[in-house]
Amino acid sequence: MARxxxxxxxxxxxxESIINHVIEYETPKVVTVHNPSIGLLRRSLQLGVxxxxxxxxxxxxxxxxxxxxxxxxxxxxxxxxxQSSLGSKRPPIPSAQSMMYERVWDEADYVVPPAENGAFFVxxxxxxxxxxxxxxxxxDPGEVPESxxxxxxxxxxxxxxxxxxxxxxxxxxxxxxxxKYGNITVCEIQSWCPVxxxxxxxxxxxxxxxxxxxxxxxxKNSIRFSYxxxxxxxxxxxxxxxxxxxxxxxxxxxNIFKLGDIVAAAGxxxxxxxxSGGVVAVHIQWICNLDFHFIENCLPKYNFRLLDTSGWNxxxxxxxxxxx
Numbered sequence: 524m525a526r527x528x529x530x531x532x533x534x535x536x537x538x539e540s541i542i543n544h545v546i547e548y549e550t551p552k553v554v555t556v557h558n559p560s561i562g563l564l565r566r567s568l569q570l571g572v573x574x575x576x577x578x579x580x581x582x583x584x585x586x587x588x589x590x591x592x593x594x595x596x597x598x599x600x601x602x603x604x605x606q607s608s609l610g611s612k613r614p615p616i617p618s619a620q621s622m623m624y625e626r627v628w629d630e631a632d633y634v635v636p637p638a639e640n641g642a643f644f645v646x647x648x649x650x651x652x653x654x655x656x657x658x659x660x661x662x663d664p665g666e667v668p669e670s671x672x673x674x675x676x677x678x679x680x681x682x683x684x685x686x687x688x689x690x691x692x693x694x695x696x697x698x699x700x701x702x703k704y705g706n707i708t709v710c711e712i713q714s715w716c717p718v719x720x721x722x723x724x725x726x727x728x729x730x731x732x733x734x735x736x737x738x739x740x741x742x743k744n745s746i747r748f749s750y751x752x753x754x755x756x757x758x759x760x761x762x763x764x765x766x767x768x769x770x771x772x773x774x775x776x777x778n779i780f781k782l783g784d785i786v787a788a789a790g791x792x793x794x795x796x797x798x799s800g801g802v803v804a805v806h807i808q809w810i811c812n813l814d815f816h817f818i819e820n821c822l823p824k825y826n827f828r829l830l831d832t833s834g835w836n837x838x839x840x841x842x843x844x845x846x847x
Contacts, residue, residue, distance in 0.1 A: 593809065595744065595746045595747075600741040601630055601739070601740045602741070607625060607628065608624075609624055610725070615702065624649075628646070633645055648723060648730040648797060650721050655715040657715055660716030663700070664704050664709050666686050667686055670709045670712075671707055688718045689712040690713055692710075692713055693711075727798060736781070736793045738782045740780055741779050745759075746809055748813070754817075755817055760778065761776045761778065765779065767784070785827055788827040789803050791829045800835035801832045801834070803827060806826040
C-alpha cells in the first residue's frame with residue numbers, strides 16, 4: 524500500500540511541474556540609471572556602429588556589390604619605317620654584303636615574329652650571318668677557346684664542347700678569321716657555315732636601325748564582364764584616331780603610342796635600350812563600377828614599367844635557295 528502512494532505522489536508532482544512550465548513566463552527587469560558619462564558612451568558606440576555600417580561599408584566600400592574578373596584580349600600593330608647606315612664606323616664588311624645593313628626596314632622586317640600573345644617585338648639592332656650552308660668549317664675560337672689546336676690529335680671526332688656550334692670532325696685547320704684572331708688553327712666542326720660572329724656591327728655605343736623611337740604601336744584591348752551579363756563589354760577604341768600624349772590629359776583615351784614615349788614613361792632611355800634590347804611592360808587597368816553608366820565610366824588607365832635593361836635578343840633563320 525505504501526508503495527502505491529509513493530508512485531502516485533511522483534506522478535502528481537510531475538504533472539504539476541509541467542503545468543507550471545506552461546503557464547509561467549519570464550520578463551527582464553529594466554533599471555534606468557541616470558549617469559551622463561555612461562549614457563553618452565552608449566549613444567556614441569551606437570552612432571559609431573551606424574556610421575561604420577552605413578557610410579563605410581555600404582557607401583564607401585560598397586560592401587553590397589559583387590566583384591568578378593573580366594575576360595580580356597589584346598592585339599597590337601606596329602607602324603613606321605627605319606633606315607640603317609654603317610656611317611663613319613664602317614666595319615670590314617664586303618661590299619656585296621653592305622646592302623644587307625644599309626637599307627630601309629619596314630614593319631614586316633623589324634616586327635619578328637609578326638604576332639605574339641599579348642606582346643610585340645621591335646628589332647633595333649641586328650647581326651647578320653649571310654649565306655650560311657650546312658657543311659664543315661672552323662670553330663670560332665673567341666666563343667670556344669677550347670677549340671684552338673696545334674694538330675689533329677687535339678680534335679676528337681664527334682666531340683661536343685660547351686657553346687660549340689657543332690660536333691668536331693677530328694681535323695685541325697686554320698681559322699677563317701685571321702684578322703680577328705691571327706694565324707691560329709682550330710678544330711673543324713660540322714655546322715651551318717660560316718659560324719655566327721655575334722659582334723655588334725657598330726659596336727656597343729650605337730644601334731644599327733635608327734628612328735624606331737618614332738614608330739607607333741596600336742594597342743587594342745577588348746574586355747567583357749560575362750558574370751554580370753553579355754551587355755557589359757567594350758574595348759579601348761576612342762571615337763577617332765589619335766596618338767597618346769603623356770602631357771595632354773585630353774589624349775589619355777587614345778590607344779596609339781610612340782615607342783619612344785613608352786620607354787620614357789617607363790623611366791628608360793630609348794637610345795641605350797635599342798643597343799642591346801630590353802623589356803617594357805604595358806599595363807592596362809580597368810576598374811569599373813557597374814552601378815554607373817558602363818561606357819562613360821568604365822575607362823582604361825595605362826601604366827608603363829621597365830622590366831629588363833640587361834639585354835634581350837633572339838636568333839631567327841631565313842631559309843632560301845640559290846641557283847634554282
